[in-house]
Amino acid sequence: MRTIFTTGQVAKICKVAPRTVSKWFDSGRLRGYRIPGSQDRRIPREHLIRFLKEHGMPLGELEDEAMGKLLLVGVDSTVRGGLEGVLPIEDFKVELAASGFEAGIQAESLHPDCVVVDFAMGRNEALMIAQNLRKNTDYTDTVLIALLSDEDTASGFDRTIFNETFRKPFDAALLAERIRTLVSRRKTLA
Secondary structure, eight states: OOOEHHHHHHHHHHTTHHHHHHHHHHSSSSSOOTTSOOOOEEHHHHHHHHHHHHHHHHOGGHHHHHSEEEEESOOOOOOOHHHHHOOOOTEEEEESSSHHHHHHHHHHHOSEEEEEEEEEHHHHHHHHHHHHHHGGGGTTTTTEEEOOOSSSOSTOOOOOOOOOESSSSSOOOHEEEHHHHHHHHHHHHO
């Protein structure tokens, strides 16, 4: 995962001429720095991603790094609609799974940054999904969030499996903000 780009590398990502990238840099629109004692320019990843987003340009190969990937498992349409209403679509790719089997398939293809598991699908299945994700070393850093119903008590299972638990009813904006915070923290540590 590259953290610093040359103007030539940025030009390839943006599908423009290197001279165009130099003009963006020299005009101050694309932030970066010059190598001391030379005219070579370097652009840090976060500045490049911000530039691309601000100008509505496709992220290309940076999309996986720039976008948070969220997997909603067993989440009903009301909660899903509330989340999608407050999570910016340019910042998050959201996939759905109705069962543990679908969750496994989606997790393999999406490699989510965050998985939200709704206990309404059944306590045993929800716990099995979380435990299976935690056992797999590919998902040790994945943020796991449990949505508990009023009837479901948090007792009787290891709560340390989950990074967060929310009890229904809850504010979708609060959940979205927590997802944003946890995923952005994970992405900066990665």
